[in-house]
Amino acid sequence: xxxxxxxxxxxxxxxxxxxxxxxxxxxxxxxxxxxxxxxxxxxxxxxxxxxxxxxxxxxxxxxxxxxxxxxxxxxxxxxxxxxxxxxxxxxxxxxxxxxxxxxxxxxxxxxxxxxxxxxxxxxxxxxxxxxxxxxxxxxxxxxxxxxxxxxxxxxxxxxxxxxxxxxxxxxxxxxxxxxxxxxxxxxxxxxxxxxxxxxxxxxxxxxxxxxxxxxxxxxxxxxxxxxxxxxxxxxxxxxxxxxxxxxxxxxxxxxxxxxxxxxxxxxxxxxxxxxxxxxxxxxxxxxxxxxxxxxxxxxxxxxx
Amino acid sequence: xxxxxxxxxxxxxxxxxxxxxxxxxxxxxxxxxxxxxxxxxxxxxxxxxxxxxxxxxxxxxxxxxxxxxxxxxxxxxxxxxxxxxxxxxxxxxxxxxxxxxxxxxxxxxxxxxxx
Numbered sequence: 001x002x003x004x005x006x007x008x009x010x011x012x013x014x015x016x017x018x019x020x021x022x023x024x025x026x027x028x029x030x031x032x033x034x035x036x037x038x039x040x041x042x043x044x045x046x047x048x049x050x051x052x053x054x055x056x057x058x059x060x061x062x063x064x065x066x067x068x069x070x071x072x073x074x075x076x077x078x079x080x081x082x083x084x085x086x087x088x089x090x091x092x093x094x095x096x097x098x099x100x101x102x103x104x105x106x107x108x109x110x111x112x113x114x115x116x117x118x119x120x121x122x123x124x125x126x127x128x129x130x131x132x133x134x135x136x137x138x139x140x141x142x143x144x145x146x147x148x149x150x151x152x153x154x155x156x157x158x159x160x161x162x163x164x165x166x167x168x169x170x171x172x173x174x175x176x177x178x179x180x181x182x183x184x185x186x187x188x189x190x191x192x193x194x195x196x197x198x199x200x201x202x203x204x205x206x207x208x209x210x211x212x213x214x215x216x217x218x219x220x221x222x223x224x225x226x227x228x229x230x231x232x233x234x235x236x237x238x239x240x241x242x243x244x245x246x247x248x249x250x251x252x253x254x255x256x257x258x259x260x261x262x263x264x265x266x267x268x269x270x271x272x273x274x275x276x277x278x279x280x281x282x283x284x285x286x287x288x289x290x291x292x293x294x295x296x297x298x299x300x301x302x303x304x
Numbered sequence: 305x306x307x308x309x310x311x312x313x314x315x316x317x318x319x320x321x322x323x324x325x326x327x328x329x330x331x332x333x334x335x336x337x338x339x340x341x342x343x344x345x346x347x348x349x350x351x352x353x354x355x356x357x358x359x360x361x362x363x364x365x366x367x368x369x370x371x372x373x374x375x376x377x378x379x380x381x382x383x384x385x386x387x388x389x390x391x392x393x394x395x396x397x398x399x400x401x402x403x404x405x406x407x408x409x410x411x412x413x414x415x416x417x418x419x
Contacts, residue, residue, distance in 0.1 A: 035343055035346070035407075036342060036343050036345075036346025036347070036350075037346070038346070042342050042346075043337070043338065043339045043342055045337065057308050057337065059308050059309065059337060059342065060308055063310060078346065078350050079346070079347055079350055079407070079408035081409070114339070126386060126404045126405070127340075127384060127385065127386030127402070127403030127404025127405075128383060128384070128385055128386065128403060128404075129385055129386075130386070131340075131385075131386050131404075132339060132340065133338045133339050133340055133387075135336070135338060136335070136336055136338035136339070136340055136341065136386070136387045137340075137385065137386050137387060140385040140386070141385070209383055210383055210385060211385075230385075231385065
C-alpha cells in the first residue's frame with residue numbers, strides 16, 4: 001500500500017490545481033485519472049479567456065498544468081483502472097488494478113463525460129457509423145443519410161453543421177420539444193435537409209461491418225420505424241463521472257456532488273471540485289478556483 | 305501540418321515510409337484534436353514515457369494533411385468512418401488497424417498481440 005497526505009481523483013484543471021497547491025505545501029499528493037490527464041479542456045480547440053495567457057489550445061494548457069504539478073512533486077497516474085474507493089473513516093483508500101493508495105483526505109474532481117445510449121450496437125459500431133463528434137467525422141458521410149440523436153443545443157447545432165456533408169438528416173429526440181436555444185432550434189427547423197422524429201427513442205443500430213439503419217421507437221404509440229442511415233451522431237448531454245461514488249457521498253438528482261463553500265462534502269475529509277460538483281457555471285477558471293479551495297480546505301482538514 | 309500533442313509527429317508520407325522501413329514496431333495515430341482522438345494520443349504519450357515500450361515507435365499524424373493519404377488509403381482502413389485511424393506496423397506491414405477511440409487496455413492489448 002502506498003501512503004499519501006491527499007489523494008486527488010481526477011486530473012482535469014480542478015484536480016491539477018489542487019495537486020499544485022498541495023504539493024507546493026510539501027504534501028505527498030497522488031493525482032489519479034481514469035483517462036488522459038487534462039479533463040475536457042484538452043478537447044478545446046482554443047482557450048482565449050484564461051487570464052494571463054494568450055490564446056492557446058486546451059491540450060497545451062492542460063499539458064502545462066500537468067508539467068507544473070509534476071514539477072512540484074505530484075505523482076500522476078493516468079489511464080488508471082480504479083476498482084474501488086473507501087471514503088469513510090480516517091484513512092481514505094483508492095484501489096486500482098495495480099496498487100492500493102491511502103491518504104487522510106481525498107478530493108473528488110472527476111469531471112464529466114458525454115452521455116451514451118448504452119446499447120451494445122452503439123459500442124460495436126463506434127467508428128463504423130456511430131460518432132460523437134461532427135467536426136471529427138462529418139466528412140465521412142458526404143452525400144449520405146444520417147441520424148442525429150438529441151434535442152439540446154449541441155444536437156441542433158451539430159445537425160446544422162452536418163448538413164454541409166450529409167444528403168439528409170433525421171433528428172431523433174425523446175421529448176415533444178427541444179431543450180436548445182431559440183436560435184439553434186430555428187436554424188435546424190429552417191434547414192431543408194433536416195427532418196424530425198419527436199417523442200422517439202433509439203431502439204437499436206443495425207449493421208455488421210458498418211451502420212446501415214437505425215431503429216427508432218415512438219414513445220407515443222410504440223411503433224418502430226427503421227430509418228436507413230450510414231451515420232448516427234449522438235449528442236445527448238454530459239453526465240458527471242460520479243457513478244462509482246454513488247451512495248458514498250451526497251449527490252443531487254443529476255449525480256453532481258453536493259459540497260459547501262469550502263468544497264467539503266457530507267463525508268469528513270472528502271472534498272469535491274470542478275464539474276463533478278453541483279454548481280451553476282462550468283468554466284476552466286471556476287474549476288481552477290474549486291481546486292484551489294478544495295486543496296486549502298484539505299490542508300486545513302489534515303492539520304497542515 | 306502537425307498536431308499540437310507531445311508525441312513525435314509524422315508530417316510527410318515519405319517520413320512514414322522511412323520510419324516503418326527502419327523500425328520493427330510502429331504505432332501511428334492519424335487524427336484531429338477531437339474527443340475520440342485525444343485520448344489515444346494521451347495513452348500513447350503515457351506508454352512512451354513509461355519506458356516499458358521502448359521497442360515501439362509512437363507517432364501521430366494530422367488527418368487533414370494531404371500526406372495522410374498514405375494512412376487513409378490503406379486497405380485496412382477502407383471501412384473506417386471515425387477518427388482516429390490508428391495503425392500498427394510490424395516490419396513494414398500493417399499488423400492491425402483500429403477506428404475511433406481506444407482506451408489504454410485496448411491499446412496495450414493490441415501491442416501485446418501484434419508486437
